[in-house]
Amino acid sequence: ETIEASAFKGCSSLATVTFEQGSNLKTIGGGYSSESYYEAFYGAFSGCRALTSIEIPASVETIEASAFKGCSSLATVTFEQGSNLKTIGGGYSSESYYGAFCQLENLMTFDAAACTQLQSIGDYTFYNCSELRLFKIGTETPPTYGTYALSGINPYSVLKVPSGCADAYKAAYGWHNFASITGLDE
Template identity: 70%
Template sequence: TIEAAAFMGCSSLATVTFEKGSQLKTIGGGYSSYYPNYYGAFADCTALTSIEIPASVETIEAAAFMRCSKLATVTFEKGSQLKTIGGDYSSSYYYGVFSDCTALKSIEIPASVETI
C-alpha cells in the first residue's frame, strides 16, 4: 500500500516508476472535514505528467491523484486487477481519484473495474 498523503504536495515529483512484478495493491487517499480536506497519495503533485499503474493494484482511493494539474496520461499495466476507482464528496466538494486533473485527456478503464 502507498498510504494516503505519502507524496502529497511533492510539487517537483515528475516521474513515478514501479518495478516489474510490483505487488502494490492500494494507492491510498481520502478526505476529512479538516483542512486540507483531501489527502491523496499523489495529490497536488503538480509536475507529474504520466503514470502507469501496476497490474497488481486493486484499489485507487478517493483523491489519490487530485489536483495533479499536469497529469495527462494514466495507463494500466496489461493484466490489470483494478476493481475500484474511488471517490467521495462532502456537502460542498467532490474528491474523485482524478479530480481537478485539468490536463487529463482520456483513460482506458480496465475491464476488471467493478466500482467507480
C-alpha cells in the same frame, strides 16, 4: 502493498513515477475529511503538479479517493496489462469533491483497456476533467457509477469498450456523458 494516503502529497516537483516489474502494490491510498470546520484531502499523489503521466501496475486493486487530486499536469493514465483494478474511489462534501482523478484540467487520456475487473467508479471520480477526450475500459459489464463520476468531461470525449458491449454501456446509468461509445477494436 500500499502507498499510504498523503505519501507524496504536495511533492510539486515529482515528475516521474516508475513501478518495479512484478510490483505487489495493491492500494494507492487516499481519503478526505468532511468535518464542517476542517476540509482536507489525503491522496497519495495529490498535488504532484509536475506529474504528466503514470502507468499503474497490474497488481493494483484499489485507487482511493483524492489519490491524484490536484495533479494539474497529469495528461495520461494507463494501466499495465493484466490489471486487477476493481475500485476507483471518490466522495464529496458540501464544500468540495474528492474523486481519485477529479478536477484534472489537463487529463486527456484514461486508458483502462487492460482493466477487465473494474466494478465501481466512485462519486466525482473524474468530475470536471474538462479535457478528457479518450476513456478506454476493458470491463464487459459497466462498472457501477457514483454521483457525477464523469460529469464535466469534454463534450466530444469518446468511450471505447470491449467489442459487443457498447449497447450495455449506452444503457447503463451515468455512461451517457460521452459523445460516442464504440468498441476498443473500432
